[in-house]
Amino acid sequence: MIKAHKIRLYPNNKQVTYFKKACGVKRFAYNWALEESRRLYEEEGVRTSGFDLSNRLNAVKHEEFPWMLEVTKWAVQMAVYAAHEAFKNWWNPKLNHRAPKFKKKGKSKDSFHLGLNAVKADGKRIYISRLGYVRTAQELRLSGRLLFATVSRTADKWFISITIDTLTEPGEPEVQGLLGVDVGIKSLAVTSDGEVFENPKALKRCEKKLRKLHKSFSRKKKGSNNREKAKVKLARQHYKVACIRADAQHKATTAITKSCSTVCVETLNVAGMMKNHKLAKAVSDAAMSEFLRQVGYKAKWNGVTALKADRFYPSSKTCSACGAVKDTLTLNERTYRCEECGLVLDRDLNAALNLKQLAVGYTESINACGDGSSGPDLVSGVKLLSVKQEGGVRD
Numbered sequence: 001m002i003k004a005h006k007i008r009l010y011p012n013n014k015q016v017t018y019f020k021k022a023c024g025v026k027r028f029a030y031n032w033a034l035e036e037s038r039r040l041y042e043e044e045g046v047r048t049s050g051f052d053l054s055n056r057l058n059a060v061k062h063e064e065f066p067w068m069l070e071v072t073k074w075a076v077q078m079a080v081y082a083a084h085e086a087f088k089n090w091w092n093p094k095l096n097h098r099a100p101k102f103k104k105k106g107k108s109k110d111s112f113h114l115g116l117n118a119v120k121a122d123g124k125r126i127y128i129s130r131l132g133y134v135r136t137a138q139e140l141r142l143s144g145r146l147l148f149a150t151v152s153r154t155a156d157k158w159f160i161s162i163t164i165d166t167l168t169e170p171g172e173p174e175v176q177g178l179l180g181v182d183v184g185i186k187s188l189a190v191t192s193d194g195e196v197f198e199n200p201k202a203l204k205r206c207e208k209k210l211r212k213l214h215k216s217f218s219r220k221k222k223g224s225n226n227r228e229k230a231k232v233k234l235a236r237q238h239y240k241v242a243c244i245r246a247d248a249q250h251k252a253t254t255a256i257t258k259s260c261s262t263v264c265v266e267t268l269n270v271a272g273m274m275k276n277h278k279l280a281k282a283v284s285d286a287a288m289s290e291f292l293r294q295v296g297y298k299a300k301w302n303g304v305t306a307l308k309a310d311r312f313y314p315s316s317k318t319c320s321a322c323g324a325v326k327d328t329l330t331l332n333e334r335t336y337r338c339e340e341c342g343l344v345l346d347r348d349l350n351a352a353l354n355l356k357q358l359a360v361g362y363t364e365s366i367n368a369c370g371d372g373s374s375g376p377d378l379v380s381g382v383k384l385l386s387v388k389q390e391g392g393v394r395d
Helices: 014-045 052-066 065-071 073-091 204-221 225-257 280-287 286-303 345-368
Strands: 002-010 113-114 118-120 124-126 132-136 143-156 156-167 176-184 187-191 196-198 260-263 303-309 335-337 344-346 382-384 393-395
Touching: 014 052, 014 065, 014 073, 014 113, 014 143, 014 345, 052 073, 073 113, 118 156, 124 176, 132 280, 176 286, 176 345, 187 225, 187 345, 196 225, 204 225, 204 280, 225 286, 260 286, 280 286, 286 303, 303 345, 335 345, 344 345
Parallel strands: 002 393, 176 260, 260 303
Antiparallel strands: 002 132, 002 156, 113 143, 118 124, 124 132, 143 156, 176 187, 187 196, 303 382, 335 344
């Protein structure tokens, strides 16, 4: 399995200077590759490859850009390939991507990549080529073959994300059982077992302080040192909000995927929900798409079958006892009351129980037809939760 571990770095002043220089070199190489690709395409009609762009830059950098040699070659090479990938996506009409833009200092995220053999872990230290050892907050918790790493800056803090091939297969579920999970705004998640994971509402809690920091930043003179100080304070507060949210999500998704062998979640149209100006801030603060993504890759790690219901499956409107479906159910109705059988139940718990029933139907259909003999469409409205990207272990 491919996993990643993100760890905070504690560089000294010399190492911070190196990091900033590497980020600048990466940004310049990316912009150079974009300009060269655009020139070749407009003047010669050539769609060059990443390999050709890298060779073109290597041929001129010793004379024209000798300062590039002061940092690791991976910062340059990976930036060139990233620029080529951006152009390739733009040329592909199926992806419908916009034309790539140049990266501007102070606007784009400060980061650079390290390739194979350019980084090594040694206890609470990380070795980076052409720099040496940098202190870390903790030891690398994963073992296996190091593939590549990314050094990045958030606020005034530096991090390294190391991607590793653990050389292991997904494990077996620790607990056998089925679980339905309803994701929402009031509560982060409610399971069919009745367990409630509270939504920390990180943005709402820190909104007053953020407003003051935004005011302070906007009143400072552009280009002044005081404006830079205010910018760092604001970035630190946004980082704190992100950490509170991520901590709650990781704890909840880990607990869910370690307490069952099959989990069924909703398919949410988060982009559509964001168009409602009355809900947009709360939906963004809950980060429901990230929650479902984490359930997907952690289920894969633990050998858990992850299912998702059809987007239009009425999990909240359906009675979990008799199956009756309500015509309407407003958002302020937090208690589900069935007019057919008289069931009175918490709205989110009722939805979680309905999702569990879908998982039961899927499991029974698979067992009846033989394991692996049929696909996930045996039960209407249920399919396997796809995982497009491997997740990471956060510090």
